[in-house]
Amino acid sequence: MSLEKITQFTSKTMVLEAENIDTDQIIPARFLTTTVREGLGKLAFYDWRYNEAGLPVNSDPFAGKDSGIHQILVGGDNFGCGSSREHAPWALVDFGFRAVISTKVADIFKNNALKNGLLPIEVEPKVHAELLAAPGVELTIDLERREIIRPDHWRQSFEVDPFGRQCLLDGIDPLGFLQSCETDIEKFEARQT
Amino acid sequence: MSSKSLFDKVWERHLVRAQTPEQPGVLYIDRHLVHEVTSPQAFSMLREKDLKLRCPERTFATMDHSIPTIPFVDGKPVYASEETGAQVSTLQQNCADFDIELHGWDSPNRGVIHVMAPELGLTLPGMTIVCGDSHTATHGAFGALAFGIGTTEVAHVFATQCLLQAKPKALRVTIDGRLNDGITAKDMALAVIAALGAAGGTGYVIEYAGEAVRGLSMEGRMTLCNMSIEAGARAGMIAPDDITFNWLKGRTHAPEGQAWDDAIADWKTLCSDEAAVFDKEISLRGQHIAPMITYGPSPDQAMAVDSITPNPAGDVEADGLEYMQFTAGRPVMGEKVDVVFIGSCTNGRLSDLWDVADVLKGRKIHERVRMLIVPGSEQVRRNAESEGLHDIFTAAGAEWRLPGCSMCIAMNGDMAQPGELVVSTSNRNFKGRQGKGARTVLASPATAAACAVWGEVADPRPFRETPHVA
CATH class of the missing domain: 3.30.499.10 (Aconitase, domain 3)
Incomplete structure (x- = not known):
């Protein structure tokens, strides 16, 4: 899987204020019976969107949110906690998200997201509060400069894993990087025996 | 160095x-x-x-x-x-x-x-x-x-x-x-x-x-x-x-x-x-x-079993209590329990089953409760059966199953119904984790077994102090 290069993009935000949004919320476990990684977008946040009969609920936070327009998900603190399922970023990417912003993104989700071109962006609580309070605001995410920028020139820096960032900027597949370490891996194995 | x-x-x-x-x-x-x-x-x-x-x-x-x-x-x-x-x-x-x-x-x-x-x-x-x-x-x-x-x-x-x-x-x-x-x-x-x-x-x-x-x-x-x-x-x-x-x-x-x-x-x-x-x-x-239980749909929302739920510190806790249908400032002990799940990579080992057997021996689980006891492996199953634990469980009215993750992740058909209260020895109480709309209280095997007997969220300690009914 080669990665698409990302340098910057502009989109509107969608806000899910809840804290500790776990990966069971992002995609419920009963949908993990798949053996492929495509087509999971329709299952993203399924139980927030549909009732037991599979009908849309009134409180569906995604109602009317065209994923082509809202590509940035602003979530409450500790986004993506819980299970290691990579189905969570697969579902979010397939739905149309390209970035998630929170004060803290859970470790395994963060790793998984980066490998699928979904930017896990961590911002200071003050910046986070401003974004939570302004759903639908247009943001430019500049990965090169590690900045989020509003049309009114408000700009804030963000934290992102440096190596993951470089892979996305250059379109490098981390597996290719690991394979290029083959000589070192062989030396390591020789030392073990 | x-x-x-x-x-x-x-x-x-x-x-x-x-x-x-x-x-x-x-x-x-x-x-x-x-x-x-x-x-x-x-x-x-x-x-x-x-x-x-x-x-x-x-x-x-x-x-x-x-x-x-x-x-x-x-x-x-x-x-x-x-x-x-x-x-x-x-x-x-x-x-x-x-x-x-x-x-x-x-x-x-x-x-x-x-x-x-x-x-x-x-x-x-x-x-x-x-x-x-x-x-x-x-x-x-x-x-x-x-x-x-x-x-x-x-x-x-x-x-x-x-x-x-x-x-x-x-x-x-x-x-x-x-x-x-x-x-x-x-x-x-x-x-x-x-x-x-x-x-x-x-x-x-x-x-x-x-x-x-x-x-x-x-x-x-x-x-x-x-x-x-x-x-x-x-x-x-x-x-x-x-x-x-x-x-x-x-x-x-x-x-x-x-x-x-x-x-x-x-x-x-x-x-x-x-x-x-x-x-x-x-x-x-x-x-x-x-003995600890959880009172909200996040594992950190945990307290002593005989304690009362805290007044919500923010929207998150308020929303969590609402989902659980619990009231702030009230005990969770006494809440009616529908399902008890014993098992998972957290608590599906032989010593966990001993703790459950200690409570269930000579007792029946409450008529309202469905209790699943799922050994963590074939080895655990064999050892439990050689000690006769499965007989204690089934005599008490619990189901003795084959090994698997079962209701911890509810992917295999073992799941709770919407609104049911589950006391579970597993690791996650997230909304819908054990079935859409299911409410999960995390607890130890001993506490979960006590809940099964009482049909309510219960303190396991009295069971240790009361001799087994013959």
Whole structure:
């Protein structure tokens, strides 16, 4: 899987204020019976969107949110906690998200997201509060400069894993990087025996 | 030489290439555990790139997440859906194609992967162990560095036996003093998570230390490390000691003879140096830990069973109480229970079943309650049955099942109905985790068993003080 290069993009935000949004919320476990990684977008946040009969609920936070327009998900603190399922970023990417912003993104989700071109962006609580309070605001995410920028020139820096960032900027597949370490891996194995 | 923590020592032993400011370290992986749910796409990635599995001999598989726990019909498992059956046959095919040892339906060792691997001696002190499952932290109980990874990383390990890893920070959780009678590792785990918060361990590897931790059995240590991820930490570790070595001796994959003696000498060096520095430290008093339950849909929303729910600190807690249908400032004890689940990689081991049997012996579960008791592995099942525990369970009115993850993740048809209150020995109480709309209270096996008898959320302590009904 080669990665698409990302340098910057502009989109509107969608806000899910809840804290500790776990990966069971992002995609419920009963949908993990798949053996492929495509087509999971329709299952993203399924139980927030549909009732037991599979009908849309009134409180569906995604109602009317065209994923082509809202590509940035602003979530409450500790986004993506819980299970290691990579189905969570697969579902979010397939739905149309390209970035998630929170004060803290859970470790395994963060790793998984980066490998699928979904930017896990961590911002200071003050910046986070401003974004939570302004759903639908247009943001430019500049990965090169590690900045989020509003049309009114408000700009804030963000934290992102440096190596993951470089892979996305250059379109490098981390597996290719690991394979290029083959000589070192062989030396390591020789030392073990 | 500078002082090092247990984590530093295991980390440094496995560095194929050191971390630089621009690049993470390249970490060698000793054991790769594989199951049916998070592996199929990783095998597909290998095939797409025409890659081989680098070290089949370091890779071990079983199926646990989506398999039925009900008895076979006509000698065959009855899957909850075509998809779950297909997932298992995909794993069988992948293991055959890539030459991986699979503990499948016919294996006497099959089980929940984090129960099975230690039983086989696949988990040894000082190892690096990964699995596409966040509860891989369980293996840290042996002084291994063990953590969950995503499916793309599963493919990385398949192809290179290595992972790119930035070194996490170190957090020491010290639990001093002794535990009160009847307090279990699960109560410790919930107390630690409540103290740290759901994200308090994010970015850290936890080392559990202190007298109360040293006093735990291996089963208890596995329970404690298992739930590290519920505080956000990918790994939890405990320095190995005689309890560890005695537990491991003679297991299938443990070293033997001179190799065993050499291993012990080495493993004894796997402890944090006196002056080791941790990025963060917390400590708890063992004697202050009570039987714990959760009151909200996050594992850090935990309190003593006989306590009252706190007044919500914010919208999150208010929303959580509303979902649970609990009231702020009121006890949870006395709430009517519909389902009790005993099992999972957290509490599906033999000692957990002893705790349940202690409560259920000579008693009946409440007529309202459906109780599932799911052993963590075939070994656990055999041992429990040889001790007659299954007879105690079924006589009490509980269902005795085949090994699997079952209602912990509710992928296999074992699930609760909307609105039902489940007291569960598993690790997650997230909204809908055990079935859409189901409400989960996490507790120890003893507490869960007490709840089953009373038909209400209950304190297990009186059961210890009352003699068994003959």
